[in-house]
Amino acid sequence: MKLITFDAGRVGRLDGDDVIELDVPSTRAFFERGGRAGETGERLRLADVRLRAPIQPRKFFHTAGNFADHHDELQAVNWSHPVHKGIVFFQNVDAIIGPDDPIVHPEHLTQELDYELELAVIIGRPGKFFGPDEAREHIAGFTVFNDVTARDIQRREMESGVFSFSKAIDTFCPIGPWIVTADEIDDMQDLAMRLRVNGEVRQTGHTSQMRVSIPHLVAYHSPQTYSAGDIITTGTVSGVAAVQPDPFDFYLRPGDVVEAEIEGVGTLRNPVVSWADAYGEPAPERVGW
16 A cells, blocks of 8 residues: 555545545554544545655654665765664654655755665554564555755764754655555565666665664664654665765755655655745854854
8 A cells, every 4th residue: 555645634545546535634643543544435636636744753763874885985985983783863753844845955054965865664553672573563664765964064963973963954854755555565675776866866775785674673773662653764875975076066956856766665756945945035144052
């Protein structure tokens, strides 16, 4: 099943090019109810609805340093702090946007706006303190995540061994375009991943390249307690702008269009816009410390 949120928070499932509306207030409620939801009888054309972020989780667990190639490329450019496999932190759920929503470039905060393609796992059952063999019972589905990052801010953060602000700025958390339920994915560790900017391929990878598998990741972080509808990400693949010979040739700028694609899951598309275009006024002055 492809589960969507559309228009003003309505929930539906895709049936070819049509949307079947479900009688449930949110996709999170859908998972809280064990995936049980009736239909309202409303059938719409997909082309006639506006897709929104497919879920608003209570918690968003963010994994770093999990793909071998990305880890190696960070080491090659002497990244300011080691990124160990299985590192996790909480993402700002208020920064979530959906497909075709604009990523706003806050030029008063950063000049190094980067992209990071990631697979996001949707937790379907609450739980804690379980092992990898039980993890699959808690995985309800998958969506695409673009971990937008202000590298100049992150570089300073990582001098203290932490990073959060650089990834948690408003609009820096695009997810979508829908949730593909786990039963539709034959092998979660056999999915091709690709990110394009203005049609040019920037990142390529494969879920088989993870240093920690998805069931092990989900189990490892279960002591933090999962609720139905929570999200845990799996880390990004190689090819980010920050590791290029001249990163400023690759960093995102207003006018760019980013397409993040994962085989079997979907393609998440987002334009990048300037602060002025987003809000109709100049960016505010930067607040210093």
